[in-house]
Amino acid sequence: MDPLMTIIVTLIGTVIFAILAPVVGCLLAGLDRKISARMQGRVGPPLLQPYYDVRKLFEKENVSVNGTEHTYIICALIFAFIAGGMFYSGGNLLLVTFIITLSSLFFIIAAYSSRSPYSEIGAARETLQVMSYEPMVLFMAVGFFLATGTFNVSGVLTMDMPIICSIWLVFLGLMFILTIKLRKSPFDLSMSHHAHQEIVRGMTTEMSGPTLGMVEILHWCENVLFLGWIGMFFVWGNPWTILIGVAAALIAYFLEIWIDNNFARVKWQFMLKSAWIVALVAAGINLSFLVFL
């Protein structure tokens, strides 16, 4: 594809992602809360509760400790849209991983900008989370290249076999860090969904009203993108296999909810060590097999 076409496709993808991902992400979040409640023996909120929450947050007064916070969050959101649009339009996976990391960095800066000790702790922990999962994310991109011969996500559609057949160890590693990326317990150090295991509210301590609403939307978009990474492993030549990918992503999400509800938060040392060990062992073995054999 010539560069101009790529840019246009990415732009269209970004716009479509910016419209659809919040809808899908919102429903996923609602499902998450419903299932979590059932696992705890409660009835739980209505499916659209996350939507109500965000609408309410946008109705609230717009105040912030530091005016730039809002700008950083908007940047984070825009980069998440671009990353998602690029991924779902079949763009360059390596670039997607970089752009979504950029989005996380903007979120971290936003948390630091408030100068509140609580959100600074949250931001420091989020930095550790990024450090923990980033090696595995890069290995995923490299593994993808070795399996398909291209960094373009659309490359999976030309394969005779899903890429999970050749890089299943990388997939397991990705599953491990998915918990960190989705900020689910036991790795929800920077910002928990559950108030009870939190230093006030981690990164979002000083964010309120519309800013917090945008953080929620950012979180939904990230979820949709990361579940897309999971689904990508199960798609090959036949376009119908996308359904298998969707099913796999949903199963992975359910697994994450189950993990979230069954494990207490760990210390950051454990998170960092385990994530790096898993990344080096799983991806190391898998990639060396692909390169040397």
Add this chain to the structure above:
Amino acid sequence: MAFASKSPWVIHYDGSSCNGCDIEVLATLCPGFDGERFGVINTGNPKHADIFLVTGSVNEQNIDVVREIYDQMIEPKVVIACGICACSGGVFHDCYNVMGGVDKAIPVDIYAPGCAIRPETLIDAIVQAVGILDEKSAAMREAKKGA
């Protein structure tokens, strides 16, 4: 349509309560009554909360804390005085250190009496509170349009 009533997030502060009311407040938020059915979440962060649940009376030590939490909350917000101590000082009203109900420090929207407050009373109070939240949020929207 106002969404304030659909997702009332609460923050709970124990002024100088004997803990009787606190236990009842937490019982209301526990799985038995499952406040999350109506979107109620216990936030622990004034900047995220819409409803301020205060238990216990106000004294020289905590009046600043109550005011601080109230000031940090973002409009529209509602205050519920939980238990008779928070309403008027209750059995402690003539203690040397007690100044009186929460309304000595901040404007209270709903008085929920009881010693200790029953979860049913508190649920009633929250239902009233979300009505007030909607009104305030509608008023804010009007003000914005006017401006």
